[in-house]
Amino acid sequence: MFDTIIDPTVGPPADADRGRTALAVRPADLAGKRLGLLANTKRNAGAFLEEVAGLLESRYGAKAVITRTKPSIVHPAPPEIIEDLKGECDVVVVGVGDCGSCSASAVADGLQLEAAGIPSVVLVSDAFRVSADAMAALQGTPGYSYVTTPHPVASLTREGVHGRAEQALPELVALLTGHGDDA
Amino acid sequence: MSTVADPVADPVRYAREAIEHCYAQGWTDGLPVVPATAADVEEFLATTDLAPDAVVGEQGHLHRRVTVAQVAVNAIMAGCRPEYFPVVLAAWEALQGEPAAGGGAWQSTSGPAPLLVVNGPVRDRLGINYAGGVFGPGFRANATISRALGLVVRNGFGIKPQELEQATQGLPGRWSICLGENEELSPWEPLSVLGGLEAGTDAVSAMLIRTCEYVDNRHTESAESVLFDFADTLGRLGAYLGVRHSTGGLVLGPEHAQTLADAGYSRADVQQWLFEHAVRSRADVRAAGKAEPGSDPDDDTPLAMMPSPEDITVVVAGAANAAISMVFRPFGWASWSRRSVPVRWTTQEEHP
Numbered sequence: 001m002f003d004t005i006i007d008p009t010v011g012p013p014a015d016a017d018r019g020r021t022a023l024a025v026r027p028a029d030l031a032g033k034r035l036g037l038l039a040n041t042k043r044n045a046g047a048f049l050e051e052v053a054g055l056l057e058s059r060y061g062a063k064a065v066i067t068r069t070k071p072s073i074v075h076p077a078p079p080e081i082i083e084d085l086k087g088e089c090d091v092v093v094v095g096v097g098d099c100g101s102c103s104a105s106a107v108a109d110g111l112q113l114e115a116a117g118i119p120s121v122v123l124v125s126d127a128f129r130v131s132a133d134a135m136a137a138l139q140g141t142p143g144y145s146y147v148t149t150p151h152p153v154a155s156l157t158r159e160g161v162h163g164r165a166e167q168a169l170p171e172l173v174a175l176l177t178g179h180g181d182d183a
Numbered sequence: 184m185s186t187v188a189d190p191v192a193d194p195v196r197y198a199r200e201a202i203e204h205c206y207a208q209g210w211t212d213g214l215p216v217v218p219a220t221a222a223d224v225e226e227f228l229a230t231t232d233l234a235p236d237a238v239v240g241e242q243g244h245l246h247r248r249v250t251v252a253q254v255a256v257n258a259i260m261a262g263c264r265p266e267y268f269p270v271v272l273a274a275w276e277a278l279q280g281e282p283a284a285g286g287g288a289w290q291s292t293s294g295p296a297p298l299l300v301v302n303g304p305v306r307d308r309l310g311i312n313y314a315g316g317v318f319g320p321g322f323r324a325n326a327t328i329s330r331a332l333g334l335v336v337r338n339g340f341g342i343k344p345q346e347l348e349q350a351t352q353g354l355p356g357r358w359s360i361c362l363g364e365n366e367e368l369s370p371w372e373p374l375s376v377l378g379g380l381e382a383g384t385d386a387v388s389a390m391l392i393r394t395c396e397y398v399d400n401r402h403t404e405s406a407e408s409v410l411f412d413f414a415d416t417l418g419r420l421g422a423y424l425g426v427r428h429s430t431g432g433l434v435l436g437p438e439h440a441q442t443l444a445d446a447g448y449s450r451a452d453v454q455q456w457l458f459e460h461a462v463r464s465r466a467d468v469r470a471a472g473k474a475e476p477g478s479d480p481d482d483d484t485p486l487a488m489m490p491s492p493e494d495i496t497v498v499v500a501g502a503a504n505a506a507i508s509m510v511f512r513p514f515g516w517a518s519w520s521r522r523s524v525p526v527r528w529t530t531q532e533e534h535p
Contacts, residue, residue: 002204005218008256008338009210012238012248074287075244100349101287105244131290134347138245 018140021111024119026178027090031061036089036118038077038109039069043154044161045096048123051165052093052172060173065089074101076108086116091176095123097146098153103128104135107146111139121175123168127151147171205260209343212333212358216260227255230268232529239272240279242289242340245347249339254331257338261331267309267324269526270387271331274299274361277389277524278332283517288391289342294350295391295514296357299329300498302375303385305526306363313363315502317434318356318395318509325361333358354394362500368437369499370444377450378523385526390432390496391514393422400439401506406446409439409506410453414460416510417495418488423463425473430489430518431461432496432511437503454492461488461495494518 027033035056037049046069053064066088068081085092094110097103103124110122124132126148136144149164156164189196201218205211228235228251235252242248251272258271278284278297288295301311312322319325342348366373375386396419400412417431433453435443443453462485468474489495496519501507513519 002201002218004220005201005204006221006224006256007208007210008219008253008260008334009341011253011339012236012250018246072286074290100292100347101290103349104290104347105287108244128349130345131347131349135245138341138347 021115021139021141021144024114024117026119026176029060029177030056030091030173033062033090034065034088035062036065036085036092037067038081038085038092038094038113039067040073040096040102040106041069042073042096042098042102044156045098045153047158047161048096048149048153048165049093051162052123052168055165055169056093056173059169062091070105070109073099074105076105076112082112082116085113086118089118092118092120093123093172093176094120096149096153097122097124097128097132098151100128100131103131107132107135107144108139110146111136111141111144119176119178121172122146123172124148125151125153145175147175210260210334210338212330212337214330216334217262219256219259223259224252224255226265227259227263227268228252230265230529231272231527233272239275240335240339242342245340245342247340249335253339254335257334258327258331261334262323262327263331264323267328269528270301270305270309270311270324270385271328273385273387273524273526274328274389275332275335277387277522278391280522280524281389281391281517281520283391283514284389286515288514289336289340290347290349291514292349292351293393293514294348294353294357295393296354296360297329297332298390298392298511299332299361300374300388300500301361301363301386302366302373302380302388302523303383303526305385311361311363313365313500315504317362317365317500319359325363326359329359329361356395360392362434362498364498365437365500368440368503370440371450371497371499374496374498375523378521380523380525386523387526388519388523390511390519391517392432392511393514395434395509395511398508398510399506400508404442406443406448407456409442410456411460413508413510414457417457417461418463420463420467420471420473422512423468423471423473423488424516425468425475428488428490428516430494430513430516432498432513432519433457434498434500434509434511436501436506436508437499438506439508440499441503442506450497451492453497454495457495458487458489458492462486463488490516490518493521
């Protein structure tokens with residue numbers, strides 16, 4: 001009956017749906033694996049990744065080799081950062097998605113790393129699940145799995161951050177080694 | 184009481200059903216929209232020389248782009264008249280040109296709103312309010328031009344509240360803040376001149392703001408007393424983000440602007456005074472838990488709360504009936520790009 005009403009959501013015809021991103025092949029374990037960290041500039045993001053790296057080194061035998069910090073908290077990492085990580089790492093941890101836009105862009109980063117063939121895991125604060133999921137769907141990969149940590153993160157002390165890293169560790173390792181849910 | 188008529192008997196009943204249809208599709212911001220048809224879109228497109236499929240907005244990280252035709256559809260839905268459309272396009276361009284708007288603003292927890300400022304004769308031609316009650320409501324052009332941009336973000340970029348848009352609280356008046364500058368009662372040059380255009384040009388300037396706070400100061404003739412009052416609000420700790428400065432601007436009521444001008448203050452003088460006086464002690468900043476990590480706990484040198492004089496944008500709008508002004512708070516660390524966008528009328532017609 002209202003077929004003549006124009007749909008305001010229809011954009012340029014070239015903007016077609018994107019295909020699903022296949023996850024990179026997972027290593028069986030992290031022993032001796034070169035670990036990369038992709039941080040944003042959200043308060044405690046760098047500290048969180050450092051704590052995670054420490055635990056992955058001491059308990060799983062990974063070796064942290066490179067940390068890259070994104071120039072923009074909002075946008076996915078630029079190609080040169082992805083290239084750096086691709087060149088030097090076997091696995092990457094991305095985080096922390098702890099704001100409206102950076103939760104979504106962290107998921108986009110996880111997906112672009114997977115597309116580049118690097119097994120990765122994204123840390124998101126649980127207040128931003130909806131935004132992270134919406135970005136995964138927008139990127140053609142609904143249901144993409146990431147690790148959540150309780151909100152807030154920015155106000156935590158270093159000890160608090162360490163505790164969160166401990167909490168997140170089992171799921172994080174499972175997703176990196178392919179023992180978690182398939183995306 | 185009138186009888187409820189069947190739509191066939193009373194075609195007006197179709198209007199509500201059509202509006203309900205738009206709600207059901209998820210196309211509205213919560214208020215009713217005007218359903219757009221192809222004929223309506225043609226009418227709007229006739230007011231611009233831009234091609235209907237020209238891309239005028241992009242959120243690369245979301246893989247979303249919007250076209251002129253799509254802006255037209257959303258402008259119709261917002262309640263615009265066709266002759267507003269060139270102003271909507273200029274407002275949209277001005278907004279897209281603000282670095283903050285490309286930087287995740289629409290997804291941000293701070294949930295900012297555009298503040299649009301219109302200069303030039305177009306204000307009177309289209310009935311864009313610049314006098315009493317300038318922040319609205321009650322004026323169709325002001326209300327619908329700003330609303331159109333919000334519908335483009337929602338429908339064009341696909342950024343909806345509680346989905347990709349993660350505003351913690353948002354703010355009253357998001358998508359409804361469009362002011363004409365009261366050039367007639369402003370002692371200074373139009374804002375659009377600071378934005379790089381000649382005086383008298385129809386133009387839109389855009390900023391992103393988090394809120395407005397009034398300053399009511401009507402019992403003094405002292406310019407410095409009024410400025411002191413503004414500086415106090417500009418220096419409010421709640422707006423200070425820590426680590427880096429937040430910023431602030433002023434929509435001066437004409438009376439305050441006149442008081443300042445009468446005392447010999449240019450716009451730049453006002454900015455300089457406010458920059459120098461919008462300061463807080465570092466002890467205050469520490470007391471609010473906003474000290475930089477690792478900063479000296481005994482340091483008590485004053486801290487400027489504004490990044491620079493130029494970043495304190497000053498606009499004049501409202502009625503000359505009370506000495507009231509509004510401090511506004513730009514989003515993030517950004518201020519205004521100081522780039523105004525001219526309204527482009529079609530070549531056939533100089534203006535409506």
